[in-house]
Amino acid sequence: MASSPRTDGRNSRRRKGSPPPAVRRLSLYLRHLEQLADSGRATVSSRQLGEALSTTDAQVRKDLAHFGQFGRPGVGYYVAELAEHLRKIFGTDEVRNVAVIGAGSLGQALLGHKGFLKKGFRLAAAFDTDPSKVGKSFGTVRVQSMSDLASAVQAGRFSLAILAVPITAAQEVTDLLCRAGIRGILNFAPVQLTVPEGIAVVPVDLAVQLEQLSYVAASLNSNK
Amino acid sequence: MASSPRTDGRNSRRRKGSPPPAVRRLSLYLRHLEQLADSGRATVSSRQLGEALSTTDAQVRKDLAHFGQFGRPGVGYYVAELAEHLRKIFGTDEVRNVAVIGAGSLGQALLGHKGFLKKGFRLAAAFDTDPSKVGKSFGTVRVQSMSDLASAVQAGRFSLAILAVPITAAQEVTDLLCRAGIRGILNFAPVQLTVPEGIAVVPVDLAVQLEQLSYVAASLNSNK
């Protein structure tokens, strides 16, 4: 455990936007570890983990090495133990409260989704401007008026928000969230949000994902 | 002398899963170009495009250079022209038909979403196993029985599918789609799909995205 604190002094200039590739894969490792744990598996090797994710054993080891030493030579990784380490890295070892902003059909679908809780996220609140939606419940959450949003953030009822409002409202609501002290925003609106330093944004534009799919499908068919 | 033939399929050019970073950014460039076009803008420089996307002018030019020469020195890029070039790269210069598999709350939300068409995707069909859903319409699409799926793919009614079924059904439905000749799958199920060579899969796991957000939020707060 002689991990020197001097990992990379000048590396702290991390541009907001996307986490490094290793971190993206870490989520997939964790997801697979949870499946393995459910099936009663006790250990797994980097080779097996890599195979399940169409990557290599070396890639798996290097990715993990960036965060610590979690394995045992000759044995592999203890499934439950590694999963817990990864949750700690993501900050989901304890449940995090999340708000859904916008109770349109996408917001409703998210609110109804069981499965976030198992991953360490509790959908703790929902907000909408539409008076006909305020007071209704989706999943286990009752929709509140958007005018209650700022005080709910300030009261620390959640630190992350899922933004599922129309594109026309997205930046405005974002500004409100940021002023109130939100820590991160999962953005479903198809627009690049502007936020102050220190606030995380992860974009999820479904049309963009389809476009990417279209590209990959085309390239697979053309260079084969 | 007979050189030993490469039976090792090592040279597959494109790893399935994620497109290169440049292609991911291309989607964002296109999205911004469409906004510019709507606002009547005729030209844009790599500097302006980069600024709008928190990247650099050099990055924008290099990304585009990978696919051709689209700009004019001293002028920049013609907005409409560059947008059309990018659509061609993505294969969305002509409308592509897409099916939604699974008419649960997420599937319904997607079917109700206006906005895919503007991006070149027509939601042309929907399928579910639940008899109480078959025959109902969401958006403009009527849900069909899952038993009609294979023949619809074979008839060429769509070449891409959005998979929004429960995790337990995901691989089974995927096998069906692949056998029927689908070209690509946008996968919302939180599991790694196994598909034959030549079929594209782009994963969209919303819990994973939240996890990534949690990581970025934590890292922004710890090294500031």
Add this chain to the structure above:
DNA sequence: ATCTGTGAAAAGATTCACAGCC
């Protein structure tokens, strides 16, 4: 024998800097 962790090499992506065009 199996498997991790890690330097070193290779490949890939980003940034720099500038020649040449408008």
Add this chain to the structure above:
DNA sequence: GGCTGTGAATCTTTTCACAGAT
């Protein structure tokens, strides 16, 4: 003046290969 396209330099990520632990 402003701007693109591109080689060269730099930085990051992936792959290789093996010493050493179990």
